[in-house]
Amino acid sequence: MIFSLNLSFSDLLLLLPEILLTCWLCLVITVDFVSPRLPKEQLAYLSVAGLVLTLGCLAWFDVAHVSGALFGNMFVLDRMAIFFKVFILGATILVILSSVEYVNRFTLFRGEYYVLVVMSAIGMMFMASANDLLSVFVSLEFSTLGFYVLVSYLREDMASNEAGLKFFILGVFAAGLFAYGISLVYGETGQLVFSEMSSAQATPGLIIGFLLIFAALGFKIGAVPFHSWIPDTYHGAPTPVTAFLSIAPKGAALVILLRIFLVALASFKPVWVYLLVAVSIVSMTYGNIVAIAQRNIKRLLAYSGIAQIGNVLIGLAAGTKMGSDAILFYLLAYLFANIGAFAVVIAVSHAIGRDEIEDYRGLNRRSPFLAFAMLLFLLSLAGVPPLAGFIGKLYIFVAAIKEGLYTLITVGLINIVISMYYYLIVVKQMYINEPIDPSPIRISGPMKAVIYVGLAGTLVIGIYPQPFTDWVVDATLMFSNFLTPSATAVPSPVHVGG
Amino acid sequence: MGEYALFYILFAPFLGALGLIFVSNRQPLLVRSIAAGSAFISLIASIYLFYAYDPVKGGFQFIQRIEWSRQLGISLHLGVDGIGTPLVLASTILLFAGIFVSWHIKDRAKEFYIWLLILAAATIGVFMSLDLFFLYFFYEMSVIPMYLLLGMWGSHTKKYLEMTDSEGMKLRDSVGFIFNFGSNSKEYAAMKLVLFLSAFAVAALMGILLIYKYSGLNTFDILVLREHANLMNIPVLGTTLDKIIWILVFFGFASIAPLWPMHSWSPVGHAAAPAATSMLHAGVLMKLGHFSIIRVAFEILPETTRELMPIAAVLCMFSIIYGGFVAFYAKDTKYVIGYSSSSHMGYVFLGMAALNYISLSGAVIYMFAHAMATGMLFAMAGWVYDQTHTRDIPSLGGLSNKMPFISACFIVGCMASIGMPGTVNFIAEIMIIVGSWDKYPLQVIVAMLGIVLTLAYLFKMMRGLFYGPMNQKYGHAHDAVSTVDRLPLLIMITVSIGFGIFPMHLYDVVRSGVDPLVVRITEVVPVAQSGSEEGVQHAVGHSKIPLTSPIIVDEVAATSLQISGGERE
Structure with a gap:
């Protein structure tokens, strides 16, 4: 060197x-x-x-x-x-x-x-x-x-x-x-x-x-x-x-x-795939199950973030170029949804001063815009069409199924359902419950800009993903040099991790 | 112009929802007119579609294809065949009617119409998707609006347990009780609906992903997959792959149908939902299940379908009887109609299971017919609820004096639901029964019993609501007098009776979709036989059966054509 x-x-x-x-x-x-x-x-x-x-x-x-x-x-x-x-x-x-x-x-x-x-x-x-x-x-x-x-x-x-x-x-x-x-x-x-x-x-x-x-x-x-x-x-x-x-x-x-x-470590793929599968399964399941018990929106998003990383690791476990494409795409979707969700949290806590989930009671009455934005961000995180998160999850699953990671995909799919529950709990507070204090919430200009960008990203990537998939496919071209289509077996695989 | 009909039908409600975002809730008339206007465009386009669809030509028509993602092999591939066309029409009719049924919504009307339009558009999207990805996309998209519609504008079910209690016996919905925790709230109903449907939907998604992987074609396109995918005879986990995929797809989609024992979300959801949502839910959303099974399992795995469809024949008996009995004992108007819907969906499964021209056509026509009948009943149950704020049948009674129009329509709704001659339901029911008799006589007897049960619980409910002594508490209740209130009922009644008297075009259209499918399933069609996507249909679909002959004659003719579908070793 x-x-x-x-x-x-x-x-x-x-x-x-x-x-x-x-x-x-x-x-x-x-x-x-x-x-x-x-x-x-x-x-x-x-x-x-x-x-x-x-x-x-x-x-x-x-x-x-x-x-x-x-x-x-x-x-x-x-x-x-x-x-x-x-x-x-x-x-x-x-x-x-x-x-x-x-x-x-x-x-x-x-x-x-x-x-x-x-x-x-x-x-x-x-x-x-x-x-x-x-x-x-x-x-x-x-x-x-x-x-x-x-x-x-x-x-x-x-x-x-x-x-x-x-x-x-x-x-x-x-x-x-x-x-x-x-x-x-x-x-x-x-x-x-x-x-x-x-x-x-x-x-x-x-x-x-x-x-x-x-x-x-x-x-x-x-x-x-x-x-x-x-x-x-x-x-x-x-x-x-x-x-x-x-x-x-x-x-x-x-x-x-x-x-x-x-x-x-491209040549050790048959070995590290077990490690990543194990970490991914545990992350998704733990993150989603513990998130159900949360009362604070920031903690909920923290645990949901752990689960999302589990999802991303599915793409890494696939260990293909398509897997890395999927990761990049997923991160794009996650960027808009997550920052958007936190922006709503900031706007709400600016008005209320607290971050508990029950403070979101009747947000739809107090600020329809914030509630709608939060709804879309949470649904995108949960992976509901036509939002970006859905395409991201599907992209990762498609990449993984091509490598035959059935267990991982099954766990990932079950986790979508689990995560739906706690995201909908927040939606329920915002939309179904009536507010205790119905005074409207004011949103500052820059905050609004952030939320609009988040909404635009979440919707555009979800409805018209082609430019974004082109971008990520182009971004990971370098991996095709290192990854052969079917990863060849390593002579004596040493078992590590899961 | 005409070739873009599917775009108008699909995107008019979406654009209407989008437009509503920019309208203030302080202009209720503008909100309603935008909603009604977009639904009207969709309705007109789908009527055009229904009559412009050429049953002689058959196959998928009005095809539109837009590349959506090259990397994943997804395209927005839209097209309708004889099965999708009537269901698209039913969706738009119910959407248009539903907007008028919910005309008087005061609370957050704008949001209500936005979600209603998205729900309907997503449903329509499923009926015209020729791409597995978009089929799932629209399917899953229809679930979340249901959550909000139920949660925000729904109503709690009071004393559910007492209502189904008869003579001290706990006649609960036993299977549904697994997740029931005794809760009657609308929030609970909404959450249960979403979790149930999502849980089963991901099973279907797993099936779709397996099809994608093992076909090796790198596409989600149904037309390509059904011609070129070879999924047979791949051993997996002690069985074969096609069976696993079929089971995943079948049960994944049958949950929304709802096939017993996966039905328990459905009556709870019906009961909690506002009238227009119940209409769409029972009218078309449930048909997504049957339709998706036909589109995915029947089209892509015909041989496995022939082998495994008896599962549906067994389960549909439980659906019919179980739903019928619970409906008989239920004392909540919407529970009665909800369980009746879930019982009637068993007929569709029976028609599908018998797998011949008559029964499958009957099943498809039944989906259309049931949409109208149950739409009427839910609209009227909603009207009664709006007037009296109760759904408890024993506390109601004698309302026919107060609402003669509604009670008259209710009789028509009951007749349609039972399958009186003169309504399109009759044609559908008779076709299912005649078509299935050879193969599943026991199920047909059960279905007959189900018709008797339907008669019993609907008449019991009608007597409870409209006749007998009147509860003076509800003296303020009044009839539907304005055009806006009468219009939706009149539309649905007209359609139901109109097609009951003049069913020929409907029948031709449905047959043109069903025939190639039945040929595909009952005859062993070699996979990847020819390059043309519609070649198989054209070759075999229409040579044998005259499509425009009188029904009954045709039935007899076609039944004999059934190609040894009944024998199973």
Whole structure:
């Protein structure tokens, strides 16, 4: 591995989105510093402007088919990286817009809030491009650093502090596992770049190393044995941060999981498929069953998020190009539905001040728009046609059935029914029960914008998915090099996990 | 113009619902006219469809195909055959009538019409889907509007347990009691409906996914799958794959039909639902089950259907008798009609199980006929409920003085439901009975008994509601006098009696859809026989049977044509 650090201009071009956003971040800090009287929402719009600019840059990359690798393959800009960068930037824009009103709850450091959000986004953009265990580690920790602060931003709120502490301790623990895993893998293979590990032999050290790495990434996405931080952290964190946490880091961690499983470990598919099947089944079932018992909407969405990750892992377990297409598509659907749902939670809690499910009583009378939006978001999460979530789930099932994962699909289908129950409980509160306090709920402009974007995404992807499927199919073209149509049997499969 | 008829029928209600979103609830007349207008467009287009459908040509007509997802092999493939056409017509008639039945809804009228239109449009979508994906898509889409319609505008069932208690005996809905927890609330009914239907629907989805995988054609298109999919003789889990798929599809869709013992969501749902929803629910939503079984199981797995359809013949007896008896003892108007619907759907299964031209045509005509009859009954039960705010039959009585028009219509509704000559139900019933006699004499006897039971409980209910001493508490009740209130009943009565007297076109249309299907099932048609998608139908469907001959003569002629379907080793 030779590091060439004499960067040419064309090399820097590959880093342009990150460089641009970092410079913009500095601009936001400076503006915040030099004009402390500037209303903080101006900072939000300034950050959004930078993010949109970066999005534009990525759109140009996408159209012009810019791609390449830097630093001895540590940083790659391929179609999938572009997809996930767009995904993360989109999530960040929506989260910032939905924070505009919420930020007034913070007593201090209102300007820095936006800086931290964008900083985490930069970290995750690097994750999307990371093609090497070290760069994964660095970018992962960089993005998590911002989240540690963001989660405990409500300084007077005990729950928020608890959430921050829990997230921090478990996060650091996961980081330790990750680092140890890297050392084992490096020790066994002498490689750090994913694409060069594909010829590695299955030694115990390598297996333990990858299991540790999987555990650390499982922590980020909140798959079941590693999920214990999710409910409390989601519950305690400021709601926009919860929304951010529920989508962007999952996307960023999934791109790494995709690269690890479908590139580095492509030849071990008959082995890891059991691990993923087990984790997926447990995640879906646990998430959905525990969600039934929740009384708090944020906790409900937390558990539903665990279940959704179980669904995503079905696509990963399929281990095909189509499986990865399905994951990307599912994440798109999940982005709009989940951020939309959290946006409604933010709007409602702004008016009521609480997040319990019973506070949604008669929301249809108080704000038909919010209730209708929440209905569509929840149904999309449940997977009801004609919404995006349904197509996402179906895409994943089709990918999985082509690989013959019948048990997994059966469990997934049963879980759709279970999840329908608790989503409908919320719908029942909103639509069927009469409100105690019938005063209408006012929604601020940026909030409305976020909800409209969520609605548009949920409906358009559900009704006309062709452009989106084309996009995801294009984004995962790289995997067709590593995946043979029928994965050949590994000489002596070592049984790991389930 | 004409070739886009299916688009008008399908998208007019959707666009109406979309348009309603932008209208304020403070303009009730505008809300209603948009709803009625879009339903009217749909109705006119479906009448055109019904008469423009060419029964001599047969096969799928008015085909529209739009690529929807290349990666998944899905296209919005619409088309109707002789089975879909009358059901589309029934849906639009009931939607149009339902909008007038619910004309007086005050609470959140806009939302009510939005969900009603979406429900009807989704139902119509199933009847014209030629793509497994879209069939499931529309099927599942029809479930959620039901939840909201029941939950928001429905009514609680008071003292359900006492109502079905007769002489101290606990005559509960025993199987339904599994999830019944004694709850009578509309929320419970709505949730039960959604969970039941979704649970069975995912079983059907599993079947669809298995068809997709094992056909290896990378498409969900029914026309392609039925010609080219070879799903036979693949051993799986000690049996063969086609049987597993068939069972999944059959029971998945039969739950909405509702076939005993999967029926328990249905009467509860009927009872809780507002009148227009009950009409659509009993009138067309239940037929989604039969229709989807015909479309998926019959078309794609004909040989397995011949082998396994006796399951339906066994279960339909329980449906008929069980539903009939519960309806007899029930003391809630909507329970009576709900259980009567679930009992009558057993006839359709009987007709389907016998698998010959006459019985299957009878089953399809029965679906159409039952939609009208049960639509009338639910509309009138809804009217009585609106006037008296009770559905408890013993506390009602003597209403014929107050509402002569309704009570007269009620007699017609009962007659239609029983299958009096002169209504289209009679034709359907006689065809089912004549057609099934050779193969399933026991079931036919049970069905006859079911007709007697129908007579008993409907007359009992009619006496309880309209005759006898009047409860003075309901002295304020009044008749349907305005055109708006009378129109829906008159439409349904006209259709029911009209087709009862002039059934020829309906019969021809249905036969043109049923004949190729029966040929396909009873004769061993080699798979992937020819390239043309409609070749098989054209080749065998119409050469043997004159379609426009008098019914009874034709029945006799066609019964003899039945090709040894009865023998099973």
